[in-house]
Amino acid sequence: MSRARAEALLWLAQRASAAVLGVWVPIHLVTIVAAVRGGLSATEILERTQGSAAWAVYYAVFVLAVSIHAPIGLRTVARETLGWRGPGLELATLAAGVALALFGWRAVAGLVMA
C-alpha cells in the first residue's frame, strides 16, 4: 500500500471512530450520571449490566472506537510536537491501540459477564 493511501485511510478511520464516539460518549455520560443520581450501588449496576447483550455490544463498540481514535491522534501529536516519525512510532501507535482494546474489553467482560 502506498504511504499516501495508508495515511488517507488512517485519517478516515479516525474520523469514522470520532463519529461513533460523538454518539457513544453522551450516552455513556448520561447513563453514569443517571445511575449515580438515581442512587444505584455498584451491585445494583452490575445486576442490570450482567448478562445484557445490549450493554455488552454498546461498550465493546465504545472500546473499539477509542482504540482506533486515540492512538491515531496520539501519533499525530507525537509527530507534530516531538518530531517523532518512522517505524518506531508506527509500532508504538499499534501497541497503544492493542493495549487500549485489550484492557477495555477486559473491563467490558467484567461488567457484563456473570
Next chain:
Amino acid sequence: MKETTLAMSVWRGDAAGGAFRDYRVPARPGQTVLDVVTWIQRHIDPGLSYRYACRVGMCGTCAMTVNGKPRWTCRTLVGTVAPDLRLSVAPLANLPVVKDLACDMTQFFDKWRRAEGRFQAAPGSAADFAVVPPESAARQAADAGIECIGCAVCYAACDVVSWNPAYLGPAALNRAWTLVNDVRDGAQAARLAAVAGDAGCHACHSHQSCREHCPKQLNPTAAIAGLKRLATLAALKGEI
C-alpha cells in the same frame, strides 16, 4: 507643529540570526508599511534589504510579519495596523531568511511543484476548445481559489508548516484544488496521490489561520477539505 513620528522596530540579520533595530520615521497620511520600510532604506539605512515589485497587491512579493502577523505590506496601511504609531516589521515566519526582511521562497514554490500544481492537459484536449460552463460546480470551485498571488502569507500563518516541515501548506494545496477542478486537466490521479497523506491535505487541522490572514480573502481551508474528500475516496478505491 511638531512632526508625528512612527516608532519602527525592524528585524535586521540573515540566516545565521539577527535582532530588531529601532528607527523613527515621519508619519504621513495614507502611508503603507511598505512605504515606511522604503523610507528607512532611502533615508536612514541603504543596507536594509527587502523585496517588492508591483506595490499594488498583484505580485505577492512584499509579504512580511507586521506587528506579529503576516501581511502584504504594499496594501497594509500603517493607520489601520498601528494606531499607536508603533510598528514592528520582520521577515515572514516558516521560511529561511536571506537577509533582513527578504525570505528565501524556494521551498514554498517547490511545494507547489510537489503538489502537482501545474496544469497538465488531458490527451487530445488541444484538438478543440473546451467548453467549461461558468455556472458548473467545478468551475466555481476553481474560481474560488484562482486569485492567489503566491505571497506565502498563509504559509507563514500555518502552524502545521512549522510543526511538519514537509507539509505542502495552504497555498500549494489551494493551487492543487483549483487544478483538481479543471476539467481540461489529465493528471488528477497523480495529483491526488501527491496531495494525500502526512505531508499533504490530511495533515491540515482546519483551524483556518490561512483563511484568516490571506490578503485575497481566499479560503485554503475549504480547498483542503475538498482535497481530503477526494483523496480519501481515491484511497478507498485503491486509486492512489
